[in-house]
Amino acid sequence: MSITGEALIGGVAVRGTGKHFKAFDPSKREELEPAFYAVDEAQIDQACQLAAAAFDTFRATSNEERARFLETVGEQIMAIGDELIVRAMAESGLPRVRLEGERGRTVNQLRLFAEMLREGSWADVRIDSPLPERTPPRPDLRLRMIGLGPVAVFAASNFPLAFSVAGGDTASAFAAGCPVVLKAHSAHPGTSELVARAVIKAVELCKLPAGVFALLTGTGRHIGQGLVAHPAIQAVGFTGSRGGGTALMAVAAARPQPIPVYAEMSSINPVFLLPGAMAARGEQIAQGFAQSLTMGVGQFCTNPGLVLGIAGPEFDAFAKTAAAALQNVPAAPMLTPGIAGSYQDGVQTLAAQDCVKTLALAEQEEGRGAPALFATTAESFLAEHALHGEVFGPASLLVACKDVAEMRAVTERLEGQLTATLQLEDSDIDAARELLPSLERKVGRILANGFPTGVEVSTAMVHGGPFPATADGRSTSVGTAAIGRFLRPVCYQNLPQALLPEALRDGNPQGIWRRTDGVLGKA
Numbered sequence: 187m188s189i190t191g192e193a194l195i196g197g198v199a200v201r202g203t204g205k206h207f208k209a210f211d212p213s214k215r216e217e218l219e220p221a222f223y224a225v226d227e228a229q230i231d232q233a234c235q236l237a238a239a240a241f242d243t244f245r246a247t248s249n250e251e252r253a254r255f256l257e258t259v260g261e262q263i264m265a266i267g268d269e270l271i272v273r274a275m276a277e278s279g280l281p282r283v284r285l286e287g288e289r290g291r292t293v294n295q296l297r298l299f300a301e302m303l304r305e306g307s308w309a310d311v312r313i314d315s316p317l318p319e320r321t322p323p324r325p326d327l328r329l330r331m332i333g334l335g336p337v338a339v340f341a342a343s344n345f346p347l348a349f350s351v352a353g354g355d356t357a358s359a360f361a362a363g364c365p366v367v368l369k370a371h372s373a374h375p376g377t378s379e380l381v382a383r384a385v386i387k388a389v390e391l392c393k394l395p396a397g398v399f400a401l402l403t404g405t406g407r408h409i410g411q412g413l414v415a416h417p418a419i420q421a422v423g424f425t426g427s428r429g430g431g432t433a434l435m436a437v438a439a440a441r442p443q444p445i446p447v448y449a450e451m452s453s454i455n456p457v458f459l460l461p462g463a464m465a466a467r468g469e470q471i472a473q474g475f476a477q478s479l480t481m482g483v484g485q486f487c488t489n490p491g492l493v494l495g496i497a498g499p500e501f502d503a504f505a506k507t508a509a510a511a512l513q514n515v516p517a518a519p520m521l522t523p524g525i526a527g528s529y530q531d532g533v534q535t536l537a538a539q540d541c542v543k544t545l546a547l548a549e550q551e552e553g554r555g556a557p558a559l560f561a562t563t564a565e566s567f568l569a570e571h572a573l574h575g576e577v578f579g580p581a582s583l584l585v586a587c588k589d590v591a592e593m594r595a596v597t598e599r600l601e602g603q604l605t606a607t608l609q610l611e612d613s614d615i616d617a618a619r620e621l622l623p624s625l626e627r628k629v630g631r632i633l634a635n636g637f638p639t640g641v642e643v644s645t646a647m648v649h650g651g652p653f654p655a656t657a658d659g660r661s662t663s664v665g666t667a668a669i670g671r672f673l674r675p676v677c678y679q680n681l682p683q684a685l686l687p688e689a690l691r692d693g694n695p696q697g698i699w700r701r702t703d704g705v706l707g708k709a
Contacts, residue, residue, distance in 0.1 A: 195233045201223050203225075203229075212278070222403045224405060237367050238336055253303040253304050270377065277374040278377075295348070313700060316680075326680050331674065338369070339424075344482070350378060355663060365395075370382070410430075422447040448663065456493070460609060460617050465611075477511075485555075509559050517549075532581065542561070544558075591620075608633070609634075630662070645665060694708060
């Protein structure tokens with residue numbers, strides 16, 4: 187499968203008319219062929235208009251038809267073969283084993299949504315039988331969820347497969363019956379084109395309208411903002427920087443018809459080291475923390491960027507062990523020169539704070555990220571808001587607290603987070619119970635005795651959290667619940683059986699779970 191540098195609109199490869207750019211190999215520090223061209227306003231409009239035209243046909247497909255489409259996308263991605271992995275390695279600097287695992291996750295994610303569609307409860311069907319004898323009479327009421335409409339999806343920089351062209355946003359939108367217009371990330375345009383061509387092939391094989399999927403190429407905010415502003419687009423999925431996400435939120439809110447933006451943006455993912463855990467296995471926790479912090483050069487949205495412990499010899503020993511472990515980790519290429527530059531700026535900002543002590547900081551190299559570890563007190567952290575920001579990369583800040591009450595005080599001052607981790611033993615249960623109410627209000631996922639890097643794709647996973655972790659803390663971008671972002675309820679009152687969607691008809695012809703007169707079942 188050749189890479190041409192073209193956008194894919196209406197199932198056809200088209201060359202953008204705007205400024206061209208090339209992918210960049212962060213390991214070799216050289217540009218990659220071919221050139222990619224930015225789409226213009228007319229091409230954005232064409233993609234969105236085709237998506238709008240495809241919507242009613244696509245959402246009318248059966249659960250089985252959409253499930254088979256998702257599986258076919260996965261099959262076509264696997265059919266690309268090693269070419270996909272080689273190109274992704276070149277564009278990201280990530281190792282083969284990481285990208286092969288990410289490809290497997292992407293395909294398994296598509297299969298998981300297919301299973302959910304076949305099971306059927308995603309539609310949240312509810313039926314209230316008529317009560318003609320009641321005063322006033324209750325009508326026949328039936329509810330189901332339907333897709334919102336065409337969705338604009340923005341590929342992420344740090345996951346060129348699992349959060350990109352056929353990643354979770356696209357998979358959940360497709361499952362909801364929503365066409366997708368996708369803005370490829372400029373860090374991995376070749377990888378994006380290969381996967382997009384696989385999606386287009388699946389659209390053709392499943393005989394779906396060509397407007398079900400489009401790939402837009404180009405750099406600059408005007409493409410993304412033009413896409414979000416288009417009246418055909420009804421929702422947005424975004425993973426990226428806080429500045430980029432809030433800019434899209436502003437565009438979406440300013441439309442004549444505002445639309446929801448589901449943006450994953452910023453998180454420092456606090457880790458709480460409780461006394462019993464520190465006494466029992468402090469050194470082991472420090473080693474695991476160092477590994478989690480430097481995994482993928484720290485370029486995970488769930489990276490442990492903040493660690494809170496009780497001041498004393500055990501916390502000091504943790505800091506010493508973690509710093510020593512980090513000093514043995516060499517600098518490595520980051521995904522893009524821009525990400526590397528921002529990381530180094532963030533590290534320098536922390537190091538320059540009078541209230542911050544540098545525990546580990548290797549010399550930074552152009553385009554590469556070296557681990558960094560800093561320490562401060564809870565009193566300083568509470569007083570200096572500059573310490574609260576995310577440094578995207580292998581850097582973390584240790585905060586020494588007087589006691590658990592001060593830990594909770596720090597927690598109350600944190601912004602919304604994707605995760606929080608409790609390192610605890612049985613003797614720490616009361617302390618953890620004291621922290622839980624604050625954590626439940628602040629984060630989307632609370633975990634014990636592990637590390638937050640690594641997000642399972644499953645039915646119960648939440649990858650979201652209060653702002654600025656995400657734009658809407660009521661949602662998740664990972665797991666089957668992610669479909670809820672792109673659905674809305676429709677109620678049918680007293681409609682004849684012939685006009686009702688099959689999922690709502692008497693006799694339950696689809697054999698799906700439905701709530702009838704308050705009782706959940708398949709009757």
